[in-house]
Amino acid sequence: MGLFSTATSANKAAPAGNESSPGPSQSSATEKSPDSQSQQDDAPESDQVVDQKDEFSTEAQAGVLKMEATAAVWTKWHLIAAYGMIWLIYFVTSVQEVVIRAFVPFVTSSFGTHSLLAATNIMSTIIAGLTKLPLAKVLDIWGRPHGMALMLICWVIGNIMMAACDNIEMYAAAQVFSLVGSQGVSYCMTVFIADTSSLKNRGLMLAFATSPYIVTTWIGGPMSEAFIHGAGWRWGFGVFTIIVPVVIIPLILLFLWSERRAKNLGLLSTIKPEVNTTSFKQFIIDFDLLGIFLLAAGIALFDLALATWSYQTLQWKSPMFISMIIIGGVLVIVFVLYEAFVAPVNFIPLHLLGDRTVFFAGLMMFFVFMNSAVWGTYFTSMLMVVWNQTLTRATYISNIYRVGSCFSALVIGYLIRRTGRFKWVALYFAMPLMILGVGLMIRYREPDSDIGLIIMTQIFVAFAGGPLVVSAEIAMMAVISHQHFAATLAMLDLFGSVGYALGSAIAGAIWTGTFLPALRKHLPEGANIDMIYSSIYSQLGYRVGTPIRIGISQAYADAQRYMLITSVCALAAALGCVLFWRDLKIKNIRQLPGTVA
Numbered sequence: 001m002g003l004f005s006t007a008t009s010a011n012k013a014a015p016a017g018n019e020s021s022p023g024p025s026q027s028s029a030t031e032k033s034p035d036s037q038s039q040q041d042d043a044p045e046s047d048q049v050v051d052q053k054d055e056f057s058t059e060a061q062a063g064v065l066k067m068e069a070t071a072a073v074w075t076k077w078h079l080i081a082a083y084g085m086i087w088l089i090y091f092v093t094s095v096q097e098v099v100i101r102a103f104v105p106f107v108t109s110s111f112g113t114h115s116l117l118a119a120t121n122i123m124s125t126i127i128a129g130l131t132k133l134p135l136a137k138v139l140d141i142w143g144r145p146h147g148m149a150l151m152l153i154c155w156v157i158g159n160i161m162m163a164a165c166d167n168i169e170m171y172a173a174a175q176v177f178s179l180v181g182s183q184g185v186s187y188c189m190t191v192f193i194a195d196t197s198s199l200k201n202r203g204l205m206l207a208f209a210t211s212p213y214i215v216t217t218w219i220g221g222p223m224s225e226a227f228i229h230g231a232g233w234r235w236g237f238g239v240f241t242i243i244v245p246v247v248i249i250p251l252i253l254l255f256l257w258s259e260r261r262a263k264n265l266g267l268l269s270t271i272k273p274e275v276n277t278t279s280f281k282q283f284i285i286d287f288d289l290l291g292i293f294l295l296a297a298g299i300a301l302f303d304l305a306l307a308t309w310s311y312q313t314l315q316w317k318s319p320m321f322i323s324m325i326i327i328g329g330v331l332v333i334v335f336v337l338y339e340a341f342v343a344p345v346n347f348i349p350l351h352l353l354g355d356r357t358v359f360f361a362g363l364m365m366f367f368v369f370m371n372s373a374v375w376g377t378y379f380t381s382m383l384m385v386v387w388n389q390t391l392t393r394a395t396y397i398s399n400i401y402r403v404g405s406c407f408s409a410l411v412i413g414y415l416i417r418r419t420g421r422f423k424w425v426a427l428y429f430a431m432p433l434m435i436l437g438v439g440l441m442i443r444y445r446e447p448d449s450d451i452g453l454i455i456m457t458q459i460f461v462a463f464a465g466g467p468l469v470v471s472a473e474i475a476m477m478a479v480i481s482h483q484h485f486a487a488t489l490a491m492l493d494l495f496g497s498v499g500y501a502l503g504s505a506i507a508g509a510i511w512t513g514t515f516l517p518a519l520r521k522h523l524p525e526g527a528n529i530d531m532i533y534s535s536i537y538s539q540l541g542y543r544v545g546t547p548i549r550i551g552i553s554q555a556y557a558d559a560q561r562y563m564l565i566t567s568v569c570a571l572a573a574a575l576g577c578v579l580f581w582r583d584l585k586i587k588n589i590r591q592l593p594g595t596v597a
Helices: 033-036 060-071 076-110 114-130 133-143 146-163 168-195 201-208 213-229 233-264 279-285 288-312 319-341 356-376 378-388 391-398 400-419 423-444 451-477 482-522 531-533 535-539 546-577
Strands: none
Touching: 060 168, 060 233, 060 482, 076 168, 076 201, 076 213, 076 391, 076 400, 114 133, 114 168, 114 288, 114 482, 133 146, 133 168, 133 482, 146 168, 146 233, 146 288, 168 201, 168 213, 168 482, 201 400, 213 233, 213 391, 213 400, 233 279, 233 400, 288 482, 356 423, 356 451, 356 546, 378 391, 378 535, 378 546, 391 400, 391 451, 400 451, 400 546, 423 451, 423 546, 451 482, 451 546, 482 531, 482 546, 531 535
């Protein structure tokens, strides 16, 4: 069978009444509840979870039914066109990510706040991760194109604000909008790929969609340097404000056209609105906005306290630091109690976390993303300052991960398709390779290390990263029904985002606690330590080989040592999580009707 196939007739009438998709409290021969699945954990094959999915879901929400109806009326060429548009969107997205990552040190330094790199990442990462769960509800209730359009608006607003920002506060707010929008669009496309691909091909199709990262790394470096030394970083944000909607709107229109076609054929005649949009109170309840606020505020206060403690006069003993830690912790506890005993609607589908494969796949992503944020927050700055790389070269090196992870994901996606197994990817290949790469960076972080050795470590980490993400996504989706795809992928992103935010906070805490003392230790008397600490422009202003530049480089190495050790510990915990996955065979699992890849 080819990559594109039809699982059911495109002329099928309205959803059949004798076929149902298991809901949260319902099980079938194809999708077991966590309790019944646990009895088969050690089975060598998972044929017990085969899902002969030939009809529409009858208990799914409106957005899911719309997507199944869309797949029913699509031809192979419609699906190919949609995947082509997704590839183009990822191309533009990846270019912007590369360029903006290079801009960030210069943007924060423009406001004299280079050392707040970690703090500016925390709120945007937390909010971007948390919004995916209510976004999943939008996708499931209103439809895939509606959610994508909403995220596009956020993305454009963020880019406009970034181009116009004149202080670090406005930049931080702009980063929230931009990251929520860009990650939201990527999330919508991931859900679409899950909607339209068989389980055995899903890893390969997800890898194909993100393959533009292999190319755009080499484009983003020269672009970012051209903007920095030419029109300026503000114009860089302005250019993407125009390009982003141009490439995304056609896919939204294709979705809407397909839904209208399905409706005209009578496939959507039974769908009723599920959310009372006329009542603001009901809207708050349906999307559990109070729960989202409690969790976001709690995590943000806790992480920001860690990232900014050194700016307080009394540091760890500061009343501000202590109050942020206590209030943040209390809010997280209140969130747990509220979700368990009070909330009419839970924005985190707790019943899905009862499956050990789902829970530990998410927890693995938490530790992997935490590791990445801890050592990666100041890595681009370190490349330029310690190893005297130009912005273009530093961008190339820091984006080896994107190239290698996307290439290796393609290879692993194909191997998963052939073998029908995914656990071995994480347990025996990806996790050991990533631990090796990060561990070697501890040895080669010193200023006298050859840059080629640093590149080698990045290649190891890169070839591990893509397979880890693919295997985690397949692990979580292998044990659920189509109805829960969006929520499960949102949970996976939430685990990763919270882990990344915590990692950024840890990086900020380590940086502020070690870099400034290291500067005082290694710099000669008379050096402007405060200026050097706060601005990468100042750091790069000293010639290579001078006592001050040597001292700055050694201070970077001292701080990075603690970050890398922390990262290795996080990866060890991630490896432990993989051990708890069930080793399912996915070749025979069918979850979707319609034309699928």
